[in-house]
Amino acid sequence: xxxxxxxxxxxxxxxxxVTADTIRKWAEAGRLHVFKTPGGHRRIRRExxxxxxxxxxxxxxxxxxxxxxxxxxxxxxxxxxxVIRRFLERAETPFHIEMATDGFDAGRLTATFRPDVVxxxxxxxxxGGFEVCRRIKHHPLTEMTHxxxxxxYYQGEAAQRVLELxxxxxxxxxxxxxxxxxxxxxxxxxxxNA
Numbered sequence: 001x002x003x004x005x006x007x008x009x010x011x012x013x014x015x016x017x018v019t020a021d022t023i024r025k026w027a028e029a030g031r032l033h034v035f036k037t038p039g040g041h042r043r044i045r046r047e048x049x050x051x052x053x054x055x056x057x058x059x060x061x062x063x064x065x066x067x068x069x070x071x072x073x074x075x076x077x078x079x080x081x082x083v084i085r086r087f088l089e090r091a092e093t094p095f096h097i098e099m100a101t102d103g104f105d106a107g108r109l110t111a112t113f114r115p116d117v118v119x120x121x122x123x124x125x126x127x128g129g130f131e132v133c134r135r136i137k138h139h140p141l142t143e144m145t146h147x148x149x150x151x152x153y154y155q156g157e158a159a160q161r162v163l164e165l166x167x168x169x170x171x172x173x174x175x176x177x178x179x180x181x182x183x184x185x186x187x188x189x190x191x192x193n194a
Contacts, residue, residue, distance in 0.1 A: 006043040009034075015049065016058050026052075035112075045112075068094035069189050072115035074106040074132065075150065076124055080173070084119055087180050092192040103127025107135060110142055117187055119171075122151045122162060130162060137166025146187035150175075 007015070009023040012032075016023065024042070027034040033048040046064070053060050073084045081099050088095045098113045100106040103124045110118065110132075118136060122129035133149060136142045149162045152173035159170050168187050171179060181191050 006035075006045050007049060009042050009044070012044050012049055015061060015064060016053065068096045069117065070096045070098075070113060070115040072098050072100065072106065072109055072113060072118045074100045074103075074118060074124065074129070075121040076101045077121070080121070080150070084180065087177050093190060101125075103129070103132045106132045110136055110145070114142065115145055117146045117148060117184065117189065119148050119150055119183075120167070122149055122158075123153060130165060133162055133165045133167050148183045148187065 009020045009027075013020040013023050023032065023044075026032040027042065027044075032044060032052050034042045034044055037043055050060065050064065052058075071088060073081050075081050078101075081101075085097060085099070088097055096113075098109050098115065100109050101124075103126045106118070106120070106124070107127065109115070120129050120132060124132070129149065129151075133147050136145050136147055143166075147167040149167040149170045150173055151159070151170065162170060169183060171183050184191050
């Protein structure tokens with residue numbers, strides 16, 4: 001159920017029924033917003049592509065415009081990421097999922113992916129979960145993002161601190177599928193058949 005959030009110029013060319021060279025020219029002329037990956041490859045964000053196609057009356061394929069909830073999972077334990085991902089992929093609710101294993105990637109993806117919900121581990125290498133939460137909730141572009149903090153270690157004052165920083169709730173590890181369902185319902189996400 002995961003959907004791509006950015007596309008290569010070749011992908012966009014197919015959606016727009018033109019050549020990749022035409023996409024490059026549109027980008028160079030400023031008609032279509034493009035960003036470059038760290039490897040220097042041009043990419044077009046889904047939202048920018050949809051806006052461009054609507055403004056230019058280009059028919060939009062149903063797979064491209066499929067709605068869904070954007071979820072970012074931030075944890076340095078791959079097993080935790082895998083459990084949450086499997087839970088979301090089994091649901092009928094359409095989700096767009098991104099993963100990060102440290103605070104730096106969490107910040108980068110929050111800015112580019114703009115998730116609706118972030119599952120955020122509090123013990124991360126580098127920039128810790130408390131600081132990531134503070135940055136998400138205190139930035140005008142992401143202040144409405146729901147943060148579901150996760151921990152197997154913190155209780156009491158530390159748990160209260162993350163809620164004061166703006167997290168919607170604290171999910172204790174280990175958690176069950178029902179715990180995940182409850183957390184998503186609490187932030188207003190309707191889960192079907194997970």
